[in-house]
Amino acid sequence: MTSPQPRSKISLKSVNDELPEYTVRVSDRAKCVRLSISVEDGLEVVIPVNYDHKKIPEIVQKKRAWIVRNQLKLAQREAFLQSQAPHELPDRLNLRSLGEEWHIEYQQIATKSRAITIQESKAQLQLTVKGDINDVEACKFFLKQWLIQKADRHFSECLHNISHRAKLPYRAMTVRSQKTLWGSCSRDRNISLNYKLLFLEAAVVEYVLLHELCHTVHMNHSDKFWNLVSKFEPNYKILDKSLNQAWKLVPAWLDLQAL
Ligand SMILES: [Zn+2]
Incomplete structure (x- = not known):
């Protein structure tokens, strides 16, 4: 046996x-x-x-x-x-890339449509969220939309400036909500940027934009690509490394949103 x-x-x-x-x-x-x-x-x-x-x-x-x-x-x-992740609504948004820390106030207002509105006071860097604020998910949703719009305006300008300076043209830019990508560049030279970059330091954001613009020339991470990056940003290694931990700067409630 x-x-x-x-x-x-x-x-x-x-x-x-x-x-x-x-x-x-x-x-x-x-x-x-x-x-x-x-x-x-x-x-x-x-x-x-x-x-x-x-x-x-x-x-x-x-x-x-x-x-x-x-x-x-x-x-x-x-x-x-x-x-x-906080279980309640956030009371501030630290947009490091803009050097702006916004405070958020909430006002419960009865509305027929259950709509949420966000009022912006630029001078005081204050947002007032009005409506049925007991609907936490809806409030978060509208705050996220506000952030996406803000990112769209700000990054369009930044990308335009860097592209002009580096003489690296691109076709179009879109702001997206990705969980693990900060940015990407397609073969057609369309650049996507994550709105969560708003929470990162300006130097890191500029590096991400430059990185994607260099992909309009080299669609890979070859030596040629990094040489091109280093031409415009000699500090690129440190900046690139800092991205590994940078998601910790993004408020957890945004990353956990199924929006
Ligand atoms: Zn890359």
Whole structure:
């Protein structure tokens, strides 16, 4: 009679060998396989058209250490946000990029439409949120819209100036709400910027804008790309590194919003 291996050992091994769960996305822009991890989509394998799907498990297997490391990073970030998130409405917004700290007041007003309005007093840097302020989610939603508009105005101007100075033209700019991306640049030279950059220091924001503008020339992070960045911002390494922790400056209630 052969003695079978202890069951526990077998099952442990099979758990370890199991590939992490992932989804596959075919992209007509992708030139090679790319892995990405985000809160929204989990682990995603982006493959070029006509790519042999059979090769995917092996790639995921090879990248296992990277995947585990990044999944852990994401989990730690979520835990931090949960621990920081206030359950009540915010009373201030520190827009470091503008050097403006806005105070927020709330006024309960009965309205038929349950609409929320935001009144802005620029001289005092004060926002007054009026309406059914017991509807916390609605208040947050409108505050976020106010921030997006603010980001749109401010970043349009900044990007225009930096583009002009560096002689790096772009096609259009949009402000978006991304969970893990500060900015991106498409092949058509359209630049997307995260409105949460408003909460970062001005020097870091300028670096992000410059970084995306340099992608209009090099769509990668090659040496050529970094040489171009360093031409305009010799301090780019420190600034780029600071982005890893910069999300801590963004109020947790914004990141946890399902808006
Ligand atoms: Zn980049």
